[in-house]
Amino acid sequence: MPKILQQTGGDVVEVILADHRWFEEAMRELRDVGSDRDAVLADLATVLIAHAEAEESKVYPALRKKQAIDSDEVEHSEHEHDEGNEALLALMEVTDSSSEEFSEKTHELSEALSHHLDEEERDILNPARTEVDEEVRLRLGTDFATERARQIDAGCGSIENVRKLVEAAQKKSEQKKTAQKN
Template sequence: MPKILQHAGGDVVEVILADHRWFEEALRELRDVESDRAAVLADLATVLIAHAEAEESKVYPQLRKKDAIDAEEVEHSEHEHDEGNEALLELMEVEDTASEEFSEKTHELSEALSHHLDEEERDVLNPARTDVSQEVRDDLGAQFAAERARLIESGAGSIENVRKLVAAAKKKQKSS
């Protein structure tokens, strides 16, 4: 099982990419019937929620301010986080990790997450590389890492918190 990465900071692009590769490894572990799927899922939920929340609060606003990404890109990325959270919750609610339902919900989460990682790497991280100075990227990396660590410590991946995030996203979607 991949160990949860703790970032000290550094270039925000590299820090985010390290998480993305970790997510891919965790998904591979979830597909393995011989792995401790419940433990892998708990770690994945914790890091995934902390990662997305830290991006939304620390990274996206700064990239927007620096004109590396626009409001539409931020909204799209946040929408994909909401979709991923919903797929994550559906997986977390499956009681039997050896069931076909668990495998199906793992596939759905994998599809949503893989799609988001691809788009974010192309449409958010590439502009961050080219349109934002190294100094700003390093500062953002430190902010992102600190917020991500705080959220991990706070239990961001608990099923109660994931339910709360999904409910808030549905409410926001209905009002828009």
Template sequence: MPKILQQTGGDVVEIILADHRWFEEALRELRDVRADRAAVLADLATVLIAHAEAEESKVYPALSRKRAIDSEEVEHSEHEHDEGNEALLALMEVEDPASEEFSEKTHELSEALSHHLDEEERDVLNPAKTDVGQEVRDRLGEDFSAERARLIESDCGSIENVRRIVEEAQKKK
């Protein structure tokens, strides 16, 4: 299992990309029937929730203020986070990590997450690289890292918290 990254600062784009690569590795582990799938899922849930919540509270608003992304891009990214959280919750609710259902739900999460990572890297992170100065990206990296670390410490990936996040998102629809 990949070690949970605990970066403390630097370019926010590089930090987010490092998380994306970590997610891909965690998904590979989840697909491996020999892996400790329950442990991998617990780590993935924690980092995924912390990452998305920190992006929504720290990164997207700042990039929007800098006009690197517009409100439609923010809304679309947040919607994709909601879809990913629903797929994550469905996987977390599977009782047997060795079951075919676990494999199916892993595939659904992998599809949702891969789609989001691809779009975010093209439509959010590329404009952040070209339209936002290094100093701002570094400050955002510190803000993002601090919020992500705070959320990880708060056990944000617990099934109760993921369920709460999904229910709140469904109420907004």
């Protein structure tokens, strides 16, 4: 099982990419029937939630302020985080990690996660590389790593917290649909 990265900073692009590669390795482990799937899932849930929360609170607003990305890209990435959280929760709710249902839900999470990583690396991280000064990227790397560690220490990957995040996203989506109708 991949060890959870204890990041402290660096170029935010590289820090985020390190997490992305970690997610890919964790997903490989999750698909392996010989691995400790429950332990891998617990670690994956923790890092995935911490990563997304740190991006949304620290990285996306700063990149938006620097005009490296626009509000549509932020909204799209946050929506994909919400979809990933839904798929993560569905997997966490499966009681038997050796079941076919667990494999199916793993596949659904893998699809959502792979799609998001690809788009984020192209549409968020590439502009961050070219449109944001190295000094800012280094500061953002520290801010991201600090928030990510805070989230991990707070137990962000618990099923209760993931459920709370999914419910909040669903409520926000419903409010947005209602506002668009009016």
